[in-house]
Amino acid sequence: MKKGIAFFMIYIIMFLTVGCMAKTEIEKLAIVVTFGVDITTDGKYMISTQILKTQKQSPGGMGGSKGEKQPTEVMALISTGDTIPDALDHLSKELGKKVALSHVKFIVIGEDAAKAGIAELMDFSARGYQLRPNVVFLVTSGKASEILRTSTPEDSIPANAIAAILNLQANYGYVPVTTTMEFANSLASKTAAPMAGVISLHGDEQVGRVFKMIGIAVFKKDKLIGYMMGEEEVRGVQWIRDKVKAGNIVMPSPNKGSITIEIISASSEIKSIVKDNKPIIHITINKKGNIRGMVGDLDAMKNPEILTEFEQLENEVIKKEVEKALYAAQKTFKADIFDFGETIHRDYPDEWKNIEESWSEIFPDLEVEVEVHSSIQRIGVISKPLY
Numbered sequence: 001m002k003k004g005i006a007f008f009m010i011y012i013i014m015f016l017t018v019g020c021m022a023k024t025e026i027e028k029l030a031i032v033v034t035f036g037v038d039i040t041t042d043g044k045y046m047i048s049t050q051i052l053k054t055q056k057q058s059p060g061g062m063g064g065s066k067g068e069k070q071p072t073e074v075m076a077l078i079s080t081g082d083t084i085p086d087a088l089d090h091l092s093k094e095l096g097k098k099v100a101l102s103h104v105k106f107i108v109i110g111e112d113a114a115k116a117g118i119a120e121l122m123d124f125s126a127r128g129y130q131l132r133p134n135v136v137f138l139v140t141s142g143k144a145s146e147i148l149r150t151s152t153p154e155d156s157i158p159a160n161a162i163a164a165i166l167n168l169q170a171n172y173g174y175v176p177v178t179t180t181m182e183f184a185n186s187l188a189s190k191t192a193a194p195m196a197g198v199i200s201l202h203g204d205e206q207v208g209r210v211f212k213m214i215g216i217a218v219f220k221k222d223k224l225i226g227y228m229m230g231e232e233e234v235r236g237v238q239w240i241r242d243k244v245k246a247g248n249i250v251m252p253s254p255n256k257g258s259i260t261i262e263i264i265s266a267s268s269e270i271k272s273i274v275k276d277n278k279p280i281i282h283i284t285i286n287k288k289g290n291i292r293g294m295v296g297d298l299d300a301m302k303n304p305e306i307l308t309e310f311e312q313l314e315n316e317v318i319k320k321e322v323e324k325a326l327y328a329a330q331k332t333f334k335a336d337i338f339d340f341g342e343t344i345h346r347d348y349p350d351e352w353k354n355i356e357e358s359w360s361e362i363f364p365d366l367e368v369e370v371e372v373h374s375s376i377q378r379i380g381v382i383s384k385p386l387y
Contacts, residue, residue, distance in 0.1 A: 030097040033074060033159040036144025037121055038110040040080060045120075047087040048108075048148035049099075050074040050158060073156040076149040084124045101130040105159045107137055107180070108199060110144040114217065114224035122187060122222060125180040133181035136166070137196040139217035139224065150201055153208050165213050166197065172247035173238035174214045174231060187222060191341030191359045193333070194219040198227060218333045225335070228328050236325025239285055239318060240338050242268040248292060251313045254306075257295035261314060264288050264377065272344040274351045279344050281368045285318060290378040307376050314374035322370050330364045340366065 036048035053075050079094065081087030092099045107125070109118060125131050140147050155161040169175040175197040186194035198215030216228040216237060228234055238244050249261045266287040273280040298306050329337050341359050345352040355362055
């Protein structure tokens with residue numbers, strides 16, 4: 001009995017000791033949740049970081065709620081260096097703590113740095129053991145440091161606010177979510193063009209600034225070549241990439257006013273065809289939705305053909321968005337952000353060997369067929385407008 005009690009006491013002491021050691025180790029770390037990359041006028045890297053701060057609570061017992069230092073908000077710090085690791089080392093020396101990157105959610109890249117090329121950032125992301133492969137790349141048209149030093153009223157940790165906005169906008173199809181792994185795969189491809197989401201700030205400092213995420217930053221290899229910022233063309237890209245999962249489609253009513261259709265599900269499929277030694281891409285988009293709002297004298301219960309007309313209007317709206325996206329990618333940027341080349345490679349490996357080297361000349365004039373099938377599932381509690 002006494003031996004059992006002794007073992008139990010030893011176990012408790014070991015548990016408490018490990019807990020104290022863990023706390024001590026955490027206190028020696030500067031835990032980064034987001035960092036940004038800019039280029040200075042003299043060609044150095046300027047790294048902006050958001051580091052979790054800790055705040056002492058009143059002393060108490062076990063459970064992790066008393067007497068511990070717990071993260072409550074972030075502090076924004078900037079360091080410079082000849083390389084990214086060099087800049088982070090300078091930050092570590094200033095803080096007297098080891099910089100921990102395992103909790104980084106986003107990397108924000110300033111426009112100047114993106115245009116200069118992010119090969120070194122990609123190397124650092126892939127080579128370092130701390131950064132996870134699902135860290136998300138975001139590009140801003142200004143300085144990354146502006147984004148990193150901004151706090152918003154939505155959350156005491158800005159990275160959480162960014163995550164919430166990004167998740168919503170991604171489902172709506174207004175911004176791509178590109179991880180470091182996905183960007184690296186596009187870079188490794190001989191044909192695909194990398195892209196990333198765009199983040200910006202809106203509002204003023206007196207009222208409060210908020211993050212806005214809409215748009216696509218288009219790259220040629222590791223260098224930024226431009227932006228797609230129109231909502232229609234951006235969502236068009238995401239229709240093709242099978243990333244639109246929610247949102248609304250607003251279209252003119254055949255009667256009067258406008259109709260709002262809620263997107264409840266959507267899917268897309270990309271196939272390739274080689275005809276007379278000429279590659280053709282065929283995109284099929286299937287979308288289901290519910291009527292969310294309409295005005296006029298139309299009654300879908302009395303005249304079910306109205307729904308067929310609505311569905312055809314939806315098809316036209318979606319197809320128009322896709323065509324805008326295709327025009328921007330093929331004619332404006334000449335960048336295969338859809339990875340059509342890999343689709344042809346997969347479907348026709350032998351034929352692909354003959355066109356792979358000239359894909360950059362083929363893509364701008366590639367024939368793309370778009371087929372859209374929309375269906376309205378529900379019209380709502382009322383069958384016609386009240387007024």
